[in-house]
Amino acid sequence: MTSRTQRRTPGRAAAQPERTDVQAAERIGWADVPPRLKAGVATAAAGAVLAAAGVLVGPLADAPPPGFAATALLVLLALLPAGLAAAFVAASRPAIGAAVLLGAALLAPGRALVDLQLAADALRASRPELFLPTSLAPLTPSAGLWLALAGHLLAVVAGGLAAGRAGAVPGTPYAAEFDDPSADRPTRARSVFVRAALLAGTVGAVGLLLVPFGSEDAFVLALDAVDGPATARWGLLALAVGTVAAAVVAGGAARLPVARGAATGLFAATAAVTLPQIAAGLAVERLHPAAGPYLALLAAAALTAALWLVRPSAAAETGDVRLDLRRLHRVTGVLGLLTAAAALLAGLGAQLVVPEGVDAPTAYASRVFLPLAALVAALSCALFATGPARPTRTAPPAGGAAAATRPALAVVLAGIAFAAAGSLDAAFTATGASGEVGVGAGVWSAGAALLLAAATAVTAAIAGGAERDDVDLTERDYPLAVVATSAVAGLLAVGAFAMPVLTAPDFVAPGVFSEFRFASWGLLVALVAVIAAAALAPAARPPRAAALLLGAAAVVGVRALEYPLTAARAVEGAPGQGLWLALAAFAAFVVAAATAVSTRR
Incomplete structure (x- = not known):
């Protein structure tokens, strides 16, 4: 017998639990791997070697040197997806290895188009990990570029060969990984992860579309998907679509090994795109980090970690995969406390490092972190007051402080993005104005909090x-x-974030619909979170609705606190319309929360 379905009999099904996916995968050796998957692994390996060779040869002829020593990093990232797939196959877990190839293949077309921009116009490619231009002299592609493009093409082919059952013959051990319905992920768990995967994929896609880094170098353009050249723009759009597609494949896969492998492939491919951008922002002079690559990498990492942390249920005879709410609440609480600690350090730490004898400017924008750190810490502590792992008749989901406060925490976290964007905007503006000014520990803490x-x-x-x-x-x-x-509270919140809370003769505040700059992203994230809370509350159960609305009230309350905390940054400052609208929105959200609690359905 070679499949689990062949091993099972009606009499033994109730007496013996089925083996989990991990146990079944351990018995699939190289001899039992389908030929098509073997060809896919070989194709991926060949593509990885070509991509690595392209890095070593160099994509451009007579190009200036890169901005930092990136060769080892680029070679490692080129080999990573194929190496992970081959490692899983060698470890007798070919279903995971096949899914790694598929997840990475979904991003390969976008990566190829981004690289093809080097042939179209290298000076607008924004690739300091490959070369750092010092003039406007044209650059011509070399054999290394075509090797890299061939590597991306082979990655797509490898993903196609590994997709589905990889041509496995029914009755073989590999086919049994897909034929036995008892080890499928249940619809409940899949629906949860599809929603989480959509969130992670969307965040990752947005991160890839944003600028890869900030630049004060006239020869190094930091362009996003809107302002970038046509070839790179289409490449970024393809990367965004591929990211969402790979995340949905991972979240909705019927088999847990496939879900884990697809997420791992997505993470490896995302790292290949974002890690060089992050390193360039940190290591290259006159460049500084931007939020986009961090968002994309973190979203892929979070989805991958979540899928690898899921464990098959003890009721293995049903193949059910359950999510332990207590564990999830505790993990969320720990992450929330770490967020609060980072926010506190961002609010108290030095934002700028200035030359000796020069007084550092006051970091007014970072003060907004302080009330948010207290809010996030208090809500995170409540998440440790967990109820039962699963709701029961005697312990419904409404019981327990963790479930009641979690929606409020989810909304309040948008305030961290609001504070971080304002703080980072001020720091980047200061460092861009003078080469002698550097970022301090507060800036790194703000990034960590985000x-x-x-x-x-x-x-x-x-x-x-x-x-x-x-x-x-x-x-x-x-x-x-x-x-x-x-609805009234949501409309007032739009004005609270669209209008400035501080006005002054020589002060121009960031806005959502005008004066859009880096700090505006924080305003936009907070506004979207508050409107989403107002839209979801009427459909939620009363305690959850109240938590959502109180979380939104906290965010607009922090927006109102921005005036007393930062008013001294402008001469002759006065309250703006946004302040009064924020106070009105705060009161409206509190009234809406009280109305939700008093409503019985």
């Missing part, structure tokens, strides 16, 4: 999806009082 807040939001979303799947929502309604108060 990344940790995104990770906390992902785990909170997974926990929320797991909880909702055990609740009967077929008879939910939309109380008019909650709809009306939430």
Whole structure:
């Protein structure tokens, strides 16, 4: 017998638990791997070697040297997806290895188009890890570029060969990995991860579309998908689509090994794109980090970690994969406390490093971190007051402070993005104005707080999806009082974030619809989170609706606190319309929360 379906008999099914996916994968040696998958691994290996050779040869003829020593990093990243796939196959887990190839292949067309920009116009390619231009002299492609493009093409072919069952013959051990329905991921767990994967994929896609780094170098252009040249723009769009597609494949796969492998392939391919950008922002003079690569890499890492942390249920005879809410709440609480600690350091730490004898300017924007650190810490501590792992008749999901406060934390985390964007904008403006000014520990803490807040939001979303799947929502309604108060609060919040809270003769505040700059991204994230809370609250159960609305109230409250915390940065500063709208929105959200609690459905 070679498959688990052949081993099972009606009499033994109830007496003996089925083996988990991991146990089944351990018995699939190289001899039992389908020929098509073997060809896919070989093709991927050949493509990785060609891509690495392209790095060593160099994509451009007589090009200036790179901005930093990136050769070892680029070679490692070129070999990473194929190396991981081959390692899983060698470890007798070919289903995971095949999915790694598929996940990486979905991003390969975008990577090829981004590289092809070197042939179209290398000076607009923004690739300091490959070359750092010092003049406008034209550059011509070399054999290394065509080797790299051939490597991307072979990666796509390898993903196609590994897709599905890779041509496995029914009855073989590899086919048994897909033929035995008892080890499928249940619809409940898949639906939870599809939603989380959509969130992670969307965040990752947005990160890839943003500028790869900031630049004060006239010869190194930091262009996003909107301002970039046509070939690179289409490449970034293809990367964004591939990221979302790979995330959905990972989140919705029926088999847990396939889900884990696709997420791992997505992470490896995303790292190949973003790590050189992050390194360039950190290591190259007159360049500085931007948020985009960090968002993309963190989103892929969070999804991959979540899928690898899921364990098959003890009720293995059903093949069920359950999500432990207590564990998810505790993980979210730990990440939230780390976020709060980073936010506190960002608010208290030095934002700029100035030459000796020069007074450092006051970092007004970073003060917004302080109330947010207290809010996030308090809500995160409540997540350790967990209820049962799964809701029961005697312990419904409404019981426990963790489930009640989690929605509020998810909304408040958007305030971290608001504070981080304002703080980083001020720091980057100062460093760009003078080459003698550098970033301090507060800036690095702000970046860490932003990344940790995104990770906390992902785990909170997974926990929320797991909880909702055990609740009967077929008879939910939309109380008019909650709809009306939430809508009013949401409209006031739009004005609170669109209008400045501080006005002064020589001060121009960032905006959402005008004066858009880096700090505006924080305003936009906070506004979207607040509007989403107002839109979701009428459909939520009363305690969850109140938590969402109170979280939104906290975010607009922090927006109002921006005036007393930062008013001294402008001479003759006065309250702006955004301040009064923020106070009105805060009151409206509190009223909406009280209305939601008093409503019975």
